[in-house]
Amino acid sequence: MAPSAPTAFAAPLSLPLPSSSFHGTTCVRRPRTRLPVVARRPAAAAAAAAAAPRMADDAGLALTPELGKLTSMFKAVPDAKLRYQQLLFFAKELAPMPDELKTPANKVPGCLSTVYLSATLDPEARTVSYVADSDAQLTKGLAALLLRGVNGCTPEEIAAIDPAFISESGLSVSLTPGRNNGFLNMLALVKSKAVALGAAADAGAATVAARDAPAADGGAPPANGAGAASASAASAAAAAAVEEDEEPDDPTAPVASAIRRKLGALRPSSLVVTDNSASHAGHAGARGLNGESHFKVSVVADAFDGLSAVKRHQVIYALLKDEMAGPIHALEIEARSVAEVASQT
Amino acid sequence: MDTETKKRIDQLLNDHKIVLFMKGNKTMPMCGFSNTATQILNTLNIKYFTYDILEDENIRKAIKEYSSWPTIPQLYINREFIGGADIMLELFETGELQAQVEALLAT
Missing domain, CATH: 3.30.300.90 (BolA-like)
Structure with a gap:
């Protein structure tokens, strides 16, 4: 099922249906319970993880340690304009993304700008890393922020991220509803790719195959972060x-x-x-x-x-x-x- | 619903052959589904009457009781409830909506 205007209703005459702004895509579910971190990292990383326990900020949100730090950091910025500037700064540091990864399956749906996101899983450490790119500086900055927060985390940690951090950090004030929506969709894609990779790794599938698994679209059930055993792969x-x-x-x-x-x-x-x-x-x-x-x-x-x-x-x-x-x-x-x-x- | 409001709805449906209860109006729909409904009717090139339920909370509630249908938009042809945006799209795709309208205009 297409995420934009319903293609099932192809009319005999050409019909100017409303744009995709009203027919949206899968929205992120908000995990309201904190989920346990599955400790499957090798000894060295596990020790490091134990030393830097999962961070919860004042609101008790489930976040990765890095995302927690970023949320607090943004919260401390007094000015909405300065938060915006910080995002633009992040945009500059985003590592370049190879063109061949910019596929439809890697495109963030329902986003005002064009944003691509690709993920791979390190099979030994069972951690996910992402690359991303966007044609607009602001969304590039948001992507960079998100990637800083999730790179090197396990699928479970990523799936558990509470999207409330967007408002908690004060970022949502600096973003229009459209941008907020896009950011939520970015987070949703980050999560669904993590869950798919985790499930595929568990099922013993190849990492490369898992990376190309289609993202959750309007037709498939939304990626369930709460320990979904089945991958969100189309099959x-x-x-x-x-x-x-x-x-x-x-x-x-x-x-x-x-x-x-x-x-x-x-x-x-x-x-x-x-x-x-x-x-x-x-x-x-x-x-x-x-x-x-x-x-x-x-x-x-x-x-x-x-x-x-x-x-x-x-x-x-x-x-x-x-x-x-x-x-x-x-x-x-x-x-x-x-x-x-x-x-x- | 009170008799006064029911009378008003009856009157609207009597005064116009094709009535669309929607959010906003023809030139400025205030909802994606209402927009879909008007776009379809516009394509049919027929005269139709729209009622903006956002203007009147009474009618907004009452029209849902009237048709036992919980959502807006609602299309009525010849006082008969046809359906909402989803159904209008389906009927339009199969040509049924055009047929119903033609049958109506022929009378």
Whole structure:
């Protein structure tokens, strides 16, 4: 599924659909619980890690040690303009990125500028390193900041990063909603690549293959940082989508979990729930950067056989009555029967 | 919903054959989904009436009860509720929406 305008609805006449600013991509889930660091580093690095324990700043955020330092550092900068200058300074120090790594799978979705991100895993130390580049100085600086914070960390540490550091550090004040959104997407891609690499390494796959694993896009389930056993690689996504509704609730995404659970009553053969909230941040009616307000559900179920589109949507609305009355501000629905999908493929 | 508001909705649906309850208006939609709805209707090159639910909190709540539909936008053709943006897109793609409109204009 494309992250921008729904390609499934190719109209007979050319239709000027709204730009991708309203149809966003997977938003980052905010881990609200601190996750244990899996200590799998060789002895020397482990000793160093023990000496420099994971840093939590005043707000008790889960961050890598380096990111914690950077957050505190930015917090201490008195002036929004100075924070901005610091970012531009970081941009200069970003190591160059080879052109061949600038592939679609490495492009940060939903970003105002063009940002590329590539990751590799050191199989012995089980740490991730990234290279990045952007055509705009500000986003380059943000990428450089992020990379400083995550380079050399384990997939688990990276997956656990609480995006609240963006506001905690005072950076979000210096960024427009669009830039904030882009930064969140950058972090999401950083995390999903780390998780994919970690899972692939665990599965014994080659490091190179893992690096080229597609990033989580609008169609695949969002990268679950909470110890996801299955990689977010595309091949696993299809299987995961079916298994999703049998997994226990994810405490870091209660609304998404509730949606999955309740729509499970339809016994769907496919159910994909995407949180598009981040792309709506900053527009009238959005609920800030907390997410879990704008969703898209794609459901394939026999239950829809013979039902008109309106009836199918009403069935879904009825199942999600509580959520519609509560946190859900907007719900995009794609409801197809098994027979319809079969005839389309 | 109170009878006064229901009467107003009934009246709107009686006065105009094609009514879109949306956020914002034709020239300035205030939401991506409302924008999608107006873009589709504009492509059909027909006359249609829009009501900005952001202007009236009463209607905003009542229209959701009226159609048993929790979201905006909402399209009505000949007083009948057709659906929201997703459904409009589907119907447009299959040509059904054009057919419905043509049938309406023929009467």
